[in-house]
Amino acid sequence: MPSAFPARFRRLALGLTIATGLWSIAQADQPRTEVTAFDQAIAEAAYAGAAFDEVIGAFYRDRAYRPIWVGDDAAARGRRAALLRALRGAGLHGLPASRYDPEALRAQLASVRTTRDLGLAEVAMSRAFLQYASDVHSGILDPSSIDDYIDRQPARPDGLALLRDISTGDPKDVLAGLAPQSLEYRRLLKERLNLLRIIQAGGWGATVPMRKMEPGDTGPAVIALRDRLVRMGYLRRGLSARYDKALERAVRAFQHDHGLKPDGVAGKGTIAEINVSATERMKSVLVALERERWLGDRGRKYVLVNQPDFTARIIDDGRETFRTRTVIGKNVHDRRSPEFSDEMEHMIINPSWYVPRSIMVKEYLPKLQQNPNAAGHLIITDVRGQQVDRGSMDFTQFTARNFPFDMRQPPGARNALGRVKFMFPNKHNVYMHDTPEKHLFKREVRAYSHGCIRLADPFDFAYALLAEEVGRVDDPVGFFQSTLKTGRETQVDLDRHLPVHIIYRTAFTKPKGGLEFRRDVYGRDAKIWKALQQQGVALPGVQG
Structure with a gap:
């Protein structure tokens, strides 16, 4: 048990006497007939009406109410630590950590005073685990409620099987296996981190004046175009104020990565896409992660x-x-x-x-x-x-x-x-x-x-x-x-x-690294992003 948890919690977890109507976790594998405060706390949740809680009730009844999270043995400590770490890292998947509130769970564990408190903490941990497992595996939204043209029915994981897996298997492996295992999902996770670093560093710099530029042009607008493409990684840094061959190649590469006609001319359509901020692009990446969870x-x-x-x-x-x-x-x-x-x-x-x-x-x-x-x-x-x-x-x-x-x-x-x-x-x-x-x-x-x-x-x-x-x-x-x-x-x-x-992907990865972006032709990603925001998904605060 981490030292941040009070001694009374450790004492409760280690042994609670039958004489006071409680039970001993150390002897929990032995048959028993009495109903304890721990049992009652779990049973309360089982009749709360939520599907997760019904699963939780069935799981604990099947195992005679033995806990998997709040014990003081090495296995329970490992599960507890692995779950809290996963919940704190929910943002890595584009999920809102506030949805699972790992700090509130930690505080609940630290404030345990009675066996009933212990039972409620156990249930809270299982509930958070199942919620996180469902979200990271199949998404936090109902696709059909977003748009009539999205015909996806994500396969939700079997909660009872998940609880059994986490109770018997390596918790790190179980938690790592929850998210989609597709190559695209793994690449999106990596590119999300790369884009986050760009945003935190100030983004891609000043926007480019909205005017057509083509090879041979010179002036401040060309310099702004060059600087922006340098920050985006399409061009090496240079001092030229001319729209030269190197800049033309960079514009073509950008156009290719954004579904534009690759003519090497920076027209208004190309400039508009170049001026989209890194923060705005992050929306497309987060939506793509959610969509990939739906696809299975x-x-x-x-x-x-x-x-x-x-x-x-x-x-x-x-x-x-x-x-x-x-x-x-x-x-x-x-x-x-x-x-x-x-x-x-x-x-x-x-x-x-x-x-x-x-x-x-x-x-x-x-x-x-x-x-x-x-x-x-x-x-x-x-x-x-x-x-x-x-x-x-x-x-x-x-x-x-x-x-x-x-x-x-x-x-x-x-x-x-x-x-x-x-x-x-x-x-x-x-x-x-x-x-x-x-x-x-x-x-x-x-x-x-x-x-x-x-x-x-x-x-x-x-x-x-x-x-x-x-x-x-x-x-x-x-x-x-x-x-x-x-x-x-x-x-x-x-x-x-x-x-x-x-x-429907407005953001997707390239096999050798990097992202491509497309315009939201039907406006569906805008709807999904709005729904994600309503569920607590937030963007980094720095614009760029």
Whole structure:
């Protein structure tokens, strides 16, 4: 027991006599029948109504109310010290230490005078442990309450199993294993510390005047740009007042790391991103940590779509093996791409496009009411699947509520889904597909779809997926191209399903160190940050 705890606490923990209705921790492994003040203190918590407390009650009943935290043996002291250390370090994970109040726990332990006090302290320690374990493992927020388009249900840890683990295992190992074990989470923890040091040192210095600068320019604004990029680590310190090749390369590197067109010209969009403070960037990192806690286990190999980055990648054992640009949902209600995880099950080569009802009634019905031959690339069918004669149909008699037809675009080069789509069946009816609108991939911000994920290189993506079908598809390119040339709609099932994670990260790490940032295209991170603040997460006080 640390010396800061009073002797009376040590005496209570070491031995409490049965004669006074108490019990001896030293003999707690022996059968007993009497109800003690210690038991009653724990039982009070068990009936408090909270899920944690029900778990706590079950745990202590199963072990005949023997304590795991407040004993004076080496094991209890080790658990107690490890837990208090973890709670004090909650901020390292972007969690609010005030949520667990380790100093209040320490004070409660130090003020113990009766066996009942001892029991309440034991329960308080277990409650703090379970709260911290749930938060650091699965996050402190309920994702679905933040935004309707965030479809995440974090898997909360089994409290009873956790209490059993901490009571029998190495407490340091148990506590260290609570947080996500993904490579990205570990990197984010490291980059959070690096960013914190920058903030504490005053940030990245003075902001840059909001004016366009390009190679060859000179003057105070160029010096300010150079100084800021030096502080950010993109450029070595120098005295030149000219926008030279070195500065141009630094601007390109910054643009690459922030999802901007890497032209080496410091336009207003680039300057605006350069002027974002280190403290503001910390918000994105803390939100990314919370989001990573929601995601859970990514799997060894998976497809990763990061919406603000407008990319889709295949990650294999931490290494990127494929990347392509994407178009995501337009930033308007009912068209934003949702966040969720599922499994890639099959692809459809030469797909038909079955027009979603929302698009039929909102976009095509008004056109058909004005001109029955509008949208001639679509086949209209009735409930029996028979093609409707447009010329004999009065579409003005229908409304969005009673429109009785289906609409389909047959396979072809101009099909809205392009020549291939990739299916991971889900309630959002969102999937990945080709597109004839290739020009959109040249744009910096690519939010134009109805919610699905369009791929710039869909054929290469198909080859990568088919390469996994070892023994079944020996020549992925040849197999795909021969199927494509038939022109027939063909479903190709994948024997090896691949996890698909459609995520939203405005801050993410680079494999060799450092961070990349993206703009909050849907404003979701701003909502999450506000919710984190309401739970007590705070930023460092120094602006920079």
